Amino acid sequence: MSEPPISRGFRARKRPDGPANRVPPGQHLVNDFPVLSAGPTPHTSLEGWSFTLEDGPSPLAEWTWAQFAALPQTTLKVDIHCVTTWSKLDTNWQGVTIDTLLEAAGLGEPPELFTMIHCDGGYTTNVPVEDLLDGKAMVATHFEGRPLAPEHGGPARLLVPHLYFWKSAKWARSLQFIAQDEPGFWESLGYHIYGDPWREQRYAGD
Amino acid sequence: MPATEAVAAPRRLEWLTATVTDVIVETPRVKSLVQDVPRWPGHRPGQHVDVRLTGEDGYQAQRSYSIASAPEAAHLTLTVERIEEGEVSPYLAGEVRPGDQFELRGPIGGYFVWTVAAQGPLFLIAGGSGIVPLMAMLRHRAAASVAVPARLIYSSRTFGDIIYRDELDRLMARRDGLEIVHTLTRSQPAGWSGGMRRIDREMVASAGFPSSQRPRTFICGPTQLVEYAASTLQELGHEASLIKTERFGPTGGVG
Incomplete structure (x- = not known):
């Protein structure tokens, strides 16, 4: 299509919408933290919680909640971008980076090039390994200095802030290394396989 | 699309032009926009669309809205609640009248669906x-x-x-x-x-x-x-x- 139709009388209410170099195309800033999930919020007890690294079907390492909390912690201050078009700047997270998990598992390098994240409630999402390394991602347990609330993914969610936020899977329980990229839950339902907000990769084919 | 191209890459959801044919006042804060959308591919109940507005100066804003109409309906209908501090909903649920145009693409979402x-x-x-x-x-x-x-x-x-x-x-x-x-x-x-x-x-x-x-x-x-x-x-x-x-x-x- 050439020129978009003009919507008569529509104008910006408040612009600029934050610093332009921090708000991806088609996004707008919010101050609250909207909740979006496909099903009921799981309430997993910390006693029953564990986080697992897997190579295909084989477990590589597993941490209980206490063991996970004892791993070296990292804080990240990042902007997050939801595919439903809201963005939120300067959010503060604490958790364990994927680099730290690999090191703690005694892995010099990741066994495969892709990953699938598995969650309580059956949710999955796929992320290439290189998007998880070098401090780019963590398994987060705290948001703004407090334990992560269940509706926001607590006890622990993946945090991959440079991709659309559906990739930052709530209620994460395992990170599985896989040889070939495969679509996760939303990626099988029409959402983009990679999800880069700066290239506006919202849906398949974008 | 030629059959030979139908194999590999998924087809992109194209932006379509919607023309409002009717505005229904549902409540003081909510309106339904009945639209004519040429080339609309059809949807399943529960799915949503992304709406994109373009101002005369080229400024654009987009949001997601649920589809209110049944797949069987002749026209696509969105129902929009005015969020006072919002940028798009006060326009859609306030200023829009029949004949106005905006863009949309979809349908989006395949999980929150019932047929x-x-x-x-x-x-x-x-x-x-x-x-x-x-x-x-x-x-x-x-x-x-x-x-x-x-x-x-x-x-x-x-x-x-x-x-x-x-x-x-x-x-x-x-x-x-x-x-x-x-x-x-x-x-x-x-x-x-x-x-x-x-x-x-x-x-x-x-x-x-x-x-x-x-x-x-x-x-x-x-x-x-x-x-x-x-x-x-x-x-x-x-x-x-x-x-x-x-x-x-x-x-x-x-x-």
């Missing part, structure tokens, strides 16, 4: 404008003339805030297996016979289906309502995999 092929029973719980995607399901059910047992619990602030009130009355008057329970949380008119409180466990248990009937359950509304209803249903023995949710926070998905 008659999925059978039932169908159990719907809505708060405020969360009724919109559920209305697409009820309109589809009526258009398909199936008697799948269906129940709706719909929470609104006041009588005047009930979206689709007359149409919901008409749907229930068909006596085809649909039961609707309204509850009004802020004030009730004289002689009101519906609920007078927020959706609670007793309401969910008495107005819903027992878990043994394995209802397909869809909950849409503000986060607090969705969290409460979904966890209550699980306490009542409903399987998590049969409960699908969409949350409309103050800005989540709308605005």
Whole structure:
């Protein structure tokens, strides 16, 4: 299509919408933290919680909640971008980076090039390994200095802030290394396989 | 598209031009926009679209809105609640009149979806404008003339805030297996016979289906309502995999 139709009388209410170099195309800033999930919020007890690294079907390492909390912690201050078009700047997270998990598992390098994240409630999402390394991602347990609330993914969610936020899977329980990229839950339902907000990769084919 | 190209890359969802043909005032804060959308590919009840507005100076803004119309309807209809501090909804639910144009693309979302092929029973719980995607399901059910047992619990602030009130009355008057329970949380008119409180466990248990009937359950509304209803249903023995949710926070998905 050439020129978009003009919507008569529509104008910006408040612009600029934050610093332009921090708000991806088609996004707008919010101050609250909207909740979006496909099903009921799981309430997993910390006693029953564990986080697992897997190579295909084989477990590589597993941490209980206490063991996970004892791993070296990292804080990240990042902007997050939801595919439903809201963005939120300067959010503060604490958790364990994927680099730290690999090191703690005694892995010099990741066994495969892709990953699938598995969650309580059956949710999955796929992320290439290189998007998880070098401090780019963590398994987060705290948001703004407090334990992560269940509706926001607590006890622990993946945090991959440079991709659309559906990739930052709530209620994460395992990170599985896989040889070939495969679509996760939303990626099988029409959402983009990679999800880069700066290239506006919202849906398949974008 | 030539067949030879139909193999590899998924087809991109194209931006289409929507022309508003009718504006229906649903409540003081909510309007439905009936549209003509050439090349609209069709949808399933529960899906949504992305809407993109372009101002005369080229400024653009986009948001997601649920589809209110049934797939069987001749026109695509979106129902939009005005969020005062928003940028897009005050325009769509305020200034738009027939003949106005904007872009949309979709349908989007394939999980929060019900068609008659999925059978039932169908159990719907809505708060405020969360009724919109559920209305697409009820309109589809009526258009398909199936008697799948269906129940709706719909929470609104006041009588005047009930979206689709007359149409919901008409749907229930068909006596085809649909039961609707309204509850009004802020004030009730004289002689009101519906609920007078927020959706609670007793309401969910008495107005819903027992878990043994394995209802397909869809909950849409503000986060607090969705969290409460979904966890209550699980306490009542409903399987998590049969409960699908969409949350409309103050800005989540709308605005």
